[in-house]
Amino acid sequence: MNYKILSLTVSTLVLTSVGAMAKAPDLDRDGIPNKTDSDVDNDGVRNKFDRNVDGGRCVKGPLKGRYIGDRLTNGNVAEKDIDGDGLADDALAEKDIDGDGLADDALAEKDIDGDGLNDDSEAETDIDGDGLSDDSEAETDIDGDGLNDDSEAETDIDGDGVPDSVDSDVDGDGLANGEDLDCDGDGEENSVDGDIDGDGVDNEDDDDMDGDEIPNSDDEDDNNDGVDDVV
Numbered sequence: 745m746n747y748k749i750l751s752l753t754v755s756t757l758v759l760t761s762v763g764a765m766a767k768a769p770d771l772d773r774d775g776i777p778n779k780t781d782s783d784v785d786n787d788g789v790r791n792k793f794d795r796n797v798d799g800g801r802c803v804k805g806p807l808k809g810r811y812i813g814d815r816l817t818n819g820n821v822a823e824k825d826i827d828g829d830g831l832a833d834d835a836l837a838e839k840d841i842d843g844d845g846l847a848d849d850a851l852a853e854k855d856i857d858g859d860g861l862n863d864d865s866e867a868e869t870d871i872d873g874d875g876l877s878d879d880s881e882a883e884t885d886i887d888g889d890g891l892n893d894d895s896e897a898e899t900d901i902d903g904d905g906v907p908d909s910v911d912s913d914v915d916g917d918g919l920a921n922g923e924d925l926d927c928d929g930d931g932e933e934n935s936v937d938g939d940i941d942g943d944g945v946d947n948e949d950d951d952d953m954d955g956d957e958i959p960n961s962d963d964e965d966d967n968n969d970g971v972d973d974v975v
Contacts, residue, residue: 821875881931
């Protein structure tokens with residue numbers, strides 16, 4: 745009697761485990777969960793180069809020949825889960841937005857949202873592909889890592905792997921801090937921003953408030969508002 749109860753318990757645990765595994769999103773039904781699948785839609789284009797990671801025509805597998813997933817490109821404002829792994833792109837737990845196998849905050853990750861535009865290029869105005877311009881006041885999490893850009897916990901606003909304290913382009917908009925009127929891309933111009941370079945240190949306590957690698961004592965435009973300090 746005890747043996748049968750034990751057997752039933754073990755079987756129940758096995759079934760529960762299998763059921764949990766089955767719930768993991770697997771768009772192309774190849775047995776590999778989207779979270780770890782290098783080609784989520786099985787269209788023959790690896791996630792790293794796919795402009796629509798979770799939508800395309802299968803070239804092999806059980807769904808061969810069928811178009812599966814959505815028709816939203818990675819940079820589309822309506823695309824909230826680029827790699828289709830079940831984690832929203834702006835969730836704290838989402839560490840690889842485009843599902844290319846590179847962590848979003850890694851130095852090697854040059855295109856966080858997988859839209860084909862390098863994150864630090866002037867042409868890339870929406871690094872995390874959430875549809876909000878990086879320089880917009882509404883964009884409070886430029887790299888989509890779930891940390892507010894103004895938070896002390898956020899030490900790499902543009903998610904390029906370079907700490908903001910030593911990053912020559914804090915917001916990753918392609919403009920060097922010394923040429924950018926909104927260094928941290930928070931929508932507040934340097935002239936009115938209490939933490940110009942977004943390094944978590946208030947301007948009055950920051951030896952290099954605009955993050956241009958020139959100490960305030962030697963900088964002709966401390967707050968990088970486009971007007972020389974003497975004027």
